[in-house]
Amino acid sequence: MKILILGATGFIGSALLDRLTSDGHGVTGLGRNVARARLKRPGASWIAADLAEMRKAGDWLPLVETHDVVVNCAGALQDGLADHVAATQEAAMLALYTAAKNKPPMRIVQISAPRGDAGTDLAFLATKFRADTALAESGVSHVILRPALVLGRNAHGGSALLRALAALPFAIPLVHAQSRVETVALSDVTEAVSAAVAGLLPERSDLVLGHPERPPLAELVALHRQWLGLSPARIVSLPAPLAAPVGLLADIAGRLGWRSPLRSTALSVMAGGVSAEDDAHAPVPFLSARQSLSAVPSGVQDLWFARLYLLKPLLIVGLSAFWLLSGLVPLFAIDAARQHFLRFLAEGPATALTLLTCLADIVLGAAVLVRPWAKQALLGMLALTAAYLASATLAEPELWTDPLGPLVKVLPSILLTLATLAIRDER
Known part of the structure; x- marks a missing residue:
């Protein structure tokens, strides 16, 4: 099949591109800046485009006509110099659904987020969920997958922050240290998407991808520290208000184009933990956080990255x-x-x-x-x-x-x- 991956240069998207290519599909990656991706993955086709500007069905028709499946991995945590949340996660997707109606064989695999109790009124989650609802009501063939916090060899956003915190010397300051965090291995996400593309998941499925074990944030950071080969460090639990100035500075950085995982949106979501206890989970075994990390042993480059992340x-x-x-x-x-x-x-x-x-x-x-x-x-x-x-x-x-x-x-x-x-x- 011919598959179009939105956000193919990202953490999840790049892994999906490799997996679906190895499955024998013809894969096209779409991203805003694909110059380096073309060099790293020359076997794939690439399209440079900004989803925030693709808000009309006509923008999607040429892509819909030449592909059988669209896998949407694109997203924006918060508005900033380079990101427009509503345009990327909602307006562009509604335009895609309209275009997809004209090609009945088209299937959309939507990578969304678990429906937790915290942060649902934030633009990041609200726009995702409205797009999910619109997809479910569109009549377009689809599968919606809701991965929890994704752990993989590469790191970006929240997973990168976990490594950086784990590598701090002496003591590790944490806000929301006891918040429960559901995780899923990147390999499990790619397996689920591969199954969705192949039609092995029921039509119109809406499934959470995550291991039922939900360790506290403090335990998850300790697991990452052990994975990096560092001796245990004391966790210092900080009151939530102390995170507000950090979130403000990170939001300012976001307005200047830097995508910090410490922005106020991420802190608000973390306040309630990352879990989806009431949603339907995919009926397959997933790796736990400890197993996810053990499956990809760390190297010295991972330790360097972790130590430099907060220094940057x-x-x-x-x-x-x-x-x-x-x-x-x-x-x-x-x-x-x-x-x-x-x-x-x-x-x-x-x-x-x-x-x-x-x-x-x-x-x-x-x-x-x-x-x-x-x-x-x-x-x-x-x-x-x-x-x-x-x-x-x-x-x-x-x-x-x-x-x-x-x-x-x-x-x-x-x-x-x-x-x-x-x-x-x-x-």
Whole structure:
């Protein structure tokens, strides 16, 4: 069969692409940025498109006509610079269902979320559930699958945060430490979708994918710590209000394009745990959290990822502060700052060059905070730092031996910039 996977570059979508390809299907992946996916999986066809802009049935007709099954793995946790929750999870899906009615053999496999007690009024869950209801009422052949927290070798979002928390030294601070978390192995999700595509699950099924064991969040973090090969650490349970400032900062980062799993939506959902005790579970055995982790033993790269995950935002904010201050501070002492340029320039050009370099520092310090501009900003920092060092070496080589080390201190900032550039990618 010819299968179209929405969100094929994501955590679940990329695994499904591999599984359905191995099943012998012709698979097409759809995502917003598929350049790297084409390199990693050249055997699949790829379409670059933004679901948030596909809100009319006509946008879907060419895709519906050339595929037999659509597997929807796409989603957006919260509105932000790069995400529009309602458009992606509801409007685009309603348009797809309308288009699919014109091709009766079409089947849609919807990857949704368990219907728990917490967070159902949030846009993330509310739009998913309205789309599920519309699919159930559309008359289109479908299966709805509701995986709990998905655990796999790769990590993204909540599963990445679990690893990061598990790798903290000394003690692990947790909010909602006793909230119950239902989990499912990524391999079990791909198995269920494979069965749905093959018609092995009943038509119009609406099933939860998850192991009946629901460990507390604290126990789940401890399991991940053991999986990483780290000795046990004390769990420090924190009151829920302490999470509010973290959620606010994460929401601000989301508006700048960064998809933090600590945004207020995720914290609200976690407050009630991740479970679906009242929904129908798929009648198949699933791996428990411990079994899911044991099935994919960790390597040193997993430990590196876990330790760097929470350092990444600190590196970005630190670089931003460094460059913003280096541009702003000289503006309050412009006469002193331009003395270096007055050694080989007239007063007017020296002042202009001082202001120009300050402005460049400020622009780079602000731009690195915006995810779509972060790579260019980091490369600009490296280029400008190299220019500063080269010009200072030619004009004032004695600065290298200055007791305060104004040039020597720049070298660690280069390493910090290179490290941030190396871990900038989110998936």
